[in-house]
Amino acid sequence: MDLFAPQPTDNLLPCDGIVNDLGIMLSDDRALYQQLLDKLPWQSDQVTLFGKTHITTRKIVWMGDTSSGSDQALTYTYSGHTRPIQPWHSSVFHVKQLIEQRLLELGIAAQFNSCLLNYYPSGEDGMGYHADDEPELGHQPIIASLSLGATRKFVFKHKAHNKKTQDKVELYLESGQLVVMRGDTQQYWKHSITKTKKVDEGRISLTFRHMLNHP
Template sequence: MPTEILLPDPPLWLTAPLLGEPHASRLLHTLDAELAWQRPTLRLYGREHLIPRAQVWMGDPEAHYRYSGRDFRPDPWHPAVAELRDRVIAALADHGMQAGFNSVLLNRYAGGEERMGWHSDDEPELGREPLIAAVSLGAERPLRFRRKPGAAPAGDAGAAAPFNAWLPHDSLLVMGPGVQRTLQHALLPRRIPGLRISLTFRRVHPG
């Protein structure tokens, strides 16, 4: 699987294709049709907002997650997602990275107007230096990165100007230790049609 190094330090890299066709497209349609997609409200700056996408939190029973004032309890693993998790863990092992993912956040973007705002995946439940692996299926869109306000410079991230990581169908983006501490990312609105589903694998440490 060809790998593109986006940043060497902290490690940020992209692999594609991950599954190959027709597996990847079949998985996209399976997830779209079979998951119980939700559009919850989140509290931001003291107000409730409907999120501009649909999502499912999935994982082991103890993988509770708190985000923007809400507690999320995981749905059980869908067999196709559990198979993908194992495929991702194997791909990381090929690069010398050990992952024990017990949860995944799936986001469904119906079109380019649906989005994810600026954030870092740095909630306490994820530990000090989380390893995050994100699989993209469907329409290709760019994930925008920028240095985290107030973050101390670390490796190439300290001097990096904002940049786009284009995430094609059937790709794996790996955000290694240090990425969440030094960088933020966002999926900004774009005039790009088509369904996109992302699966962001992570390990939640039960409190």
């Protein structure tokens, strides 16, 4: 046992937010990875930057509650594009419930109604620095991110530009590992999945969140 490993209640950020590393929480992570890879309706993501739209090799699925009677209730818009929602896959919904129960045991009340899944085919697929600060997520959102597949580097960088806050926080996320971002994290920090040529295996991330319904 690593005596210096962070505890679930430890805050990995030095200031302006809370990030908890809950460690490996799934024993069947490899089987779940293959099931989601084979069964979900993956689509290439679209990102518009400076007026130019890019089609990514990274693929996504946006899923969640559709029982309100209108799939439009939980549409999600980021990078200039709106993502239509898919109904919950049974395995993803089960994982959602497991995460909610684990957080409750730590005194964190969270009810997730949606999940954005990203598939990175290899280490050459990544995600640039960004914050999950869209209006649909509300103030101080709780976002639980579960990793499956290849180990990848996850980096936090403070949005401010001064010596006090320039330090980066780096994690190597393993298959089955759960990280929770909450408090002011999205307001003050950006995060990224860095690209690398050293990884040739795929990774799937499941980021559970609560979206606000708009009439």
